[in-house]
Structure formats: structure tokens, C-alpha cells
Amino acid sequence: MKEYMKIAIEQAKKSLREGNHGFGAIIVRENEVIAAAYDTEETENDSTAHAEMNVIKKASKKVGKNLKDCVLITTHEPCPMCATAVVWAKIKKIVYGYSIDDAIKQDRGRINIPCKEIFERSNNKIEIVKGVLKEECALLYNKEIRTEIKKLRNVTTEQLKNYNEESKLKRLEWFQTCISEEIKYSEDPKKTAYKLLLKRFNILENEAPIVESSQEKIIFHSKNFCPTLEACKILELDTKNICKLYNEQSTDALIKQIDNSLRFTRNYDKLRPNSNYCEEMIIVDK
Numbered sequence: 001m002k003e004y005m006k007i008a009i010e011q012a013k014k015s016l017r018e019g020n021h022g023f024g025a026i027i028v029r030e031n032e033v034i035a036a037a038y039d040t041e042e043t044e045n046d047s048t049a050h051a052e053m054n055v056i057k058k059a060s061k062k063v064g065k066n067l068k069d070c071v072l073i074t075t076h077e078p079c080p081m082c083a084t085a086v087v088w089a090k091i092k093k094i095v096y097g098y099s100i101d102d103a104i105k106q107d108r109g110r111i112n113i114p115c116k117e118i119f120e121r122s123n124n125k126i127e128i129v130k131g132v133l134k135e136e137c138a139l140l141y142n143k144e145i146r147t148e149i150k151k152l153r154n155v156t157t158e159q160l161k162n163y164n165e166e167s168k169l170k171r172l173e174w175f176q177t178c179i180s181e182e183i184k185y186s187e188d189p190k191k192t193a194y195k196l197l198l199k200r201f202n203i204l205e206n207e208a209p210i211v212e213s214s215q216e217k218i219i220f221h222s223k224n225f226c227p228t229l230e231a232c233k234i235l236e237l238d239t240k241n242i243c244k245l246y247n248e249q250s251t252d253a254l255i256k257q258i259d260n261s262l263r264f265t266r267n268y269d270k271l272r273p274n275s276n277y278c279e280e281m282i283i284v285d286k
Helices: 002-018 051-063 082-088 100-105 115-121 136-139 141-152 157-179 189-200 227-234 239-248 248-255
Strands: 024-027 031-038 070-076 093-098 127-130 210-213 217-222 262-266 280-286
Touching: 002 024, 002 093, 002 136, 031 051, 051 070, 051 136, 070 136, 082 115, 093 136, 093 227, 093 262, 100 136, 100 157, 100 262, 115 127, 136 141, 136 157, 136 227, 141 227, 141 248, 157 239, 157 248, 189 217, 189 262, 189 280, 210 248, 210 262, 227 239, 248 262
Parallel strands: 070 093, 093 127
Antiparallel strands: 024 031, 024 070, 210 217, 217 280, 262 280
């Protein structure tokens, strides 16, 4: 089922790229994918155009309205409307990754009726397999990632520069009002700046370990969760271009609060997702 769910996840990514809500679904019959779809509520201005509804319609046009020999695989547990459509289509098995309960815990607007309840009330025996590739599906509905997707979808160079300026102001305000008195300055301003970045981005040292240290620079490999990275992967954006304009200068401005001779930069040949880590460094400019 994992390989099938990966196909549904790709459908959900297409949804997000087009400005929809990030739901993907496929229908499988006799180990063959006979239909794949994603939600088109926004692009078609249709509140009923959920991924499950769209994929059931596609499959029905191909093989008929009776889908009793089919399996529905979807990134998110079907809402009551879609669960009812599953019943009417006579589908006997569904597989999903992320649950309605998970969504409600995120404070996302969901109707709090699990699909299991719909199926039981309809007196239909429909097999449910839940939690398949749940972590991968969860990324589609992560609030931080969705915020980044909204900002970066169809982004222009000018917008990226504006975002960087906004980020710079927020980081400097954070430093002045929240953190400046808490910083323990060491004899090495580079190490102080490194600790500052860990604190600002809530990163553990083992998530961004120092791999090289000298009088001139500190190099560290960041492997922490990054909403911008995940958004770029979903939107198929080049992190080399995005990260350079989006947040390098604002990070540089932050460490200069420790010492104006410090400079933050990255090795853009070693940047996720094309590398297993982002190689970042704090350099002393002489």
C-alpha cells in the first residue's frame, strides 16, 4: 500500500502547487491504478470538488459506477461527504494516511465524524486501513509548511527580497526584546553566534553539528526540520535560488548583533534536498 500512497501524495502536491488544499487520492482495481485525482475546490470554485469525489467520478467514467472491486487510497481520511460517496460507489476498502482526529488536534476546520461511523451507520462492511505513510502525509497538512507554500507559490524575486527584509526586522526585534540579555558571550564570537542561531531556530546541536572550526570560520551541517525546505520540495522550487534571497541576509544581520565582523553564508553546492544536509558557516571578515 505504501507505493500506492506515494502516488496519492504526488497528487496532493499537485493540488498545493495549483493553489488548492493538498488532498490526493487514487483508486486501484486488481493492482492497477484506474484513476488518480486531487481536490480542485479553489481552481474550479466548487466546494464539493474533494479529491475523493473527483477520483470516484473519474473511476466511474472508466469502469462504471459500481466500484465494489476497487480500493480507495487517499492522503487524508475522507470527510462525511466523501465517506458517503464511498458507500454509494460500493467501494469495500479504503486506505488513508492522515486522520480527521489528527486534523482537529491541529485546530483545522474538520467535521468531527470519522468515516468509520458513516460506514457503520450505512450497514456496509468497508475495510479501513489507516496511518499508511502518515508522517509523509502529515507534511502536506503541517501549518508551518502550508504558510511557506502560500508565500512561495509563484513567488517573484522582488517578493523574496521583501520577505527577507520582513524577516530581518523580526529577527532583530527578537534579539533586542527577547534574547540579548540572555546570551552568554564567549571569547569566540563565532561560537556565540552559532549558539544564537540554535536558539533562534529551536535547533539542537546534534541537528546542526559543527564539522569544522578554526579562527576564520565555523562550518556546521544543518539537518533540522525546515518548513521552507519542505515547501520548496512540494512546489518544485530550487532551494539554491530561494534560500539565497529569502533568508540569508536576515540571518547574517542577526549574527552581526554579536559581532559586526561576522558573516553568515552557505555552501550552495551542499544544500538540501540535493544533499543530506545544508552546509552553513559563520565567517570572520577581516
